[in-house]
Amino acid sequence: MSGVWAVFAREMRLAGRSKTEWMMPPFFFVIVITLFGLGAEANDPRLADFAPAMLWVAALLSTLLTLERLFRGDLEDGTLEQVCLSRTPLVLATAVKLLAHWVLSGLPLVALSAPLALGLGMRSDAIGVLVLSLALGSPCISLVGGFVAALTVGLPRGGLLLPVLVLPLITPVVVFGAGAVRSVQDGLDPQAPLYFLSAILALCVTLVPWAATAAIRNAFD
Amino acid sequence: MWTWFHRLASPPSFYRLAERLAPWLGLGAVVLLAFGWFYGLVYAPADYQQKDAFRIIYVHVPAAAVSLSLYSAMAIAGVIVVIWRIKLAECVVVSIAPVGASMTAIALVTGMLWGKPMWGAYWVWDARLTSELVLLFLYLGVIGLHEAFDDARAAARACSLLAIVGSINVPIVKFSVEWWNSLHQGSTIFKMGKASISPDMALPLYAALAGTFLFCAYAVLRRIQNELLWRERGTSWAKEHLSAVTVH
Numbered sequence: 001m002s003g004v005w006a007v008f009a010r011e012m013r014l015a016g017r018s019k020t021e022w023m024m025p026p027f028f029f030v031i032v033i034t035l036f037g038l039g040a041e042a043n044d045p046r047l048a049d050f051a052p053a054m055l056w057v058a059a060l061l062s063t064l065l066t067l068e069r070l071f072r073g074d075l076e077d078g079t080l081e082q083v084c085l086s087r088t089p090l091v092l093a094t095a096v097k098l099l100a101h102w103v104l105s106g107l108p109l110v111a112l113s114a115p116l117a118l119g120l121g122m123r124s125d126a127i128g129v130l131v132l133s134l135a136l137g138s139p140c141i142s143l144v145g146g147f148v149a150a151l152t153v154g155l156p157r158g159g160l161l162l163p164v165l166v167l168p169l170i171t172p173v174v175v176f177g178a179g180a181v182r183s184v185q186d187g188l189d190p191q192a193p194l195y196f197l198s199a200i201l202a203l204c205v206t207l208v209p210w211a212a213t214a215a216i217r218n219a220f221d
Numbered sequence: 222m223w224t225w226f227h228r229l230a231s232p233p234s235f236y237r238l239a240e241r242l243a244p245w246l247g248l249g250a251v252v253l254l255a256f257g258w259f260y261g262l263v264y265a266p267a268d269y270q271q272k273d274a275f276r277i278i279y280v281h282v283p284a285a286a287v288s289l290s291l292y293s294a295m296a297i298a299g300v301i302v303v304i305w306r307i308k309l310a311e312c313v314v315v316s317i318a319p320v321g322a323s324m325t326a327i328a329l330v331t332g333m334l335w336g337k338p339m340w341g342a343y344w345v346w347d348a349r350l351t352s353e354l355v356l357l358f359l360y361l362g363v364i365g366l367h368e369a370f371d372d373a374r375a376a377a378r379a380c381s382l383l384a385i386v387g388s389i390n391v392p393i394v395k396f397s398v399e400w401w402n403s404l405h406q407g408s409t410i411f412k413m414g415k416a417s418i419s420p421d422m423a424l425p426l427y428a429a430l431a432g433t434f435l436f437c438a439y440a441v442l443r444r445i446q447n448e449l450l451w452r453e454r455g456t457s458w459a460k461e462h463l464s465a466v467t468v469h
Contacts, residue, residue, distance in 0.1 A: 147386060151379050155369045164365060168358035169387060171351075203389075211386055214303060218378045 003088030004096050011100035021069065025062040026108040032058040033116045043121075051120040052130060052181035056174050059109045059134060060141055064163050066105050067145040070097070071153040071216065080153075084220065094216065095209040098146040106138035126184045129194070136197045137177040143208040144169050150215035173200055230309045232449045233458040239442045246439040253432030261425030268422075277335045279425060283433035285328035288356060291321035291437060295363070296388035299381030309445075311377030312452070314384060315367050316444035320437055322360035329353055359387040373452055 015022050036054050040047050074080040083093045113134050117127045148165045152158035180193035228234050261279035268275035295317040301310040332350065333343040344350065363380045370376030418426070453459040 144386070148383075151366070151382060152369070157369055161365055161369055164358075165362045165383065168355045168362060171355050172389070208386075211382055215379065215382050218375055218382070221375060221378075 003086055004092050007083065007088070007093050007096045008100055011097060011104070015100075015104050021066065022104050025065050025105050026112055028065060029058050029062040029109055029112055030116065032061070033120070037120065045121065048121040048123070049185065051117055051122050052126075052178040052185070054120070055113055055117060055130060056134070056137075056178040056181075059113065059138065060167075060170065060174065062109060063105055063138065063141045063145060064166060066101070067149045067166070068159045068162055070101055070146055070149040072149075072158070075153050075219070080216065081220070084216070090216065091209050091213045094146075094150070094212050098143055098209065098212070101146060102139045102142040106142050110134045110138055123185065126181055129184045129190050130181045133177040133180045133190075133194065133197060136194065136201050137173045140173045140197075140201050140204045141166075141170055143204040143212075144173075147208050147212040147215060150212040150219070153216070154219040173197065176200070230307050232308065232453050232456075235309055236446055236449050236458075236462070239446050243439055243442050243446075246435050246442065250432050250436035250439055253428045253435060255432075257425045257428030257430075257432055259425075261422075261429060265422050265425055266419065271339060274335060274338050275422075277331050279429045281328060281331040281335060282426060283430045284324045284331065285353065286430060287433050287437050288321055288325040288328050288353070290434070291317050291324060291441075292356060292359070292384075292388065295321065296384045299384040302378055302381040303385065306378075308374075308452070309449075311374060311381070312445045312448040313441070314363075314381050315377050316441050316448055318360055318363040318367065318380070320440045320444065322357060322364060324433075324437065325353060325357040325360055329357065359384075362387070 033054065036050075036058075037047065071080060074083070084090055086093075110131060114127055114131050117130050122130070145162075145166045148162055148169070149158075152161050152165070155161065176193040176196045180190040180197065183190045183193060229238070258279055262276055265276070267273050295314055298310045298313040298317070301307055302314060329350075332353075336345070337343050363383055366383055367376045367380050370379060450459050450463070454463075
């Protein structure tokens with residue numbers, strides 16, 4: 001257990017020392033949504049209709065920004081190799097690393113989405129469902145993205161390949177996440193898409209760390 | 222008991238087996254496709270509602286069915302790669318991806334051509350169409366990932382992992398018609414009970430389906446042979462084979 005805690009503490013310490021890296025995604029998220037607001041007509045009421053899709057895609061893209069560095073730095077300075085050799089099971093260490101990624105890059109976006117949604121003119125009941133759907137969906141983005149980051153970690157052009165591989169895999173999450181918010185706006189019950197989202201999250205939490213571990217081992221073979 | 226299995230998985234004996242099998246698969250594909258398409262395009266009665274436009278199903282339905290089956294086959298081969306690390310399965314994974322991508326593209330394009338006169342639009346944001354498009358992206362992702370690696374074995378293993386994780390998409394495509402209320406019509410032949418299609422229309426469709434499956438088996442088998450030759454180009458059996466071919 002101490003090894004697992006050490007991995008988590010190390011991630012937090014690294015993040016504390018290179019603040020720009022973790023400040024950028026939320027900043028990017030806010031800028032993209034601001035540009036949508038400025039690009040549309042001033043105070044266009046239609047913005048609220050498109051807000052779920054905009055917020056979801058912007059959150060997805062901002063998370064992608066940090067994914068490439070997720071394992072790359074550890075591979076370059078040899079940390080990843082040491083974690084592989086240590087007594088801590090690699091699957092636990094990987095799962096904790098992905099958890100740390102979500103805490104640092106997913107959670108701020110969940111918190112920021114509420115004021116941004118308010119700015120786009122969304123109703124308050126829809127904003128609650130939006131925050132809930134992002135809270136359920138952003139860990140999936142971190143997990144699936146982390147798997148692809150592990151898959152491409154040793155590749156020279158991995159950064160180019162990563163978004164192309166992540167985006168199709170994450171489609172169901174966006175469909176159900178934005179779909180839940182839209183169904184509230186249309187006066188429907190958002191429970192079904194939220195349950196689907198929870199099911200996908202459960203599937204990701206239980207299976208993706210194993211796949212990511214296999215991908216990391218493949219990078220060393 | 223398992224010796225036949227081990228022999229099958231060894232590159233030279235599989236290569237020879239494929240060499241014997243491939244011409245028959247190719248011949249079967251040509252015969253079945255010629256019969257299915259000729260019968261379907263010329264003799265089958267026109268649909269009472271869609272007139273002659275329905276005839277595109279003789280290309281569209283087989284391509285769509287095969288695009289999903291190939292993805293499942295690729296994911297199953299991927300599981301074999303990850304668990305048992307069999308070289309032949311690695312070749313299967315990387316050989317299926319381009320064939321599957323082409324079939325998915327054909328299914329999408331023919332569907333769009335049919336959609337314009339029938340639905341009034343080439344593209345609608347419908348669950349089934351979108352999932353098929355995502356399937357194309359998944360195939361292209363596997364191809365791109367394979368290209369990015371230098372080492373053939375590491376590349377095949379990475380592709381296998383991606384194919385396994387992406388396989389969640391296949392059931393979504395298959396059942397999207399039932400899950401979401403879709404504009405795409407339900408299946409007429411792959412369902413329980415009696416098929417809701419006239420026998421005159423169904424017979425060429427079955428022939429075209431079988432022909433397309435055989436064609437894909439042929440194409441994949443030939444790609445596997447090439448992949449095996451390329452990977453084993455340093456070994457004596459590959460050198461012998463290549464020199465025998467060039468002498469002829």
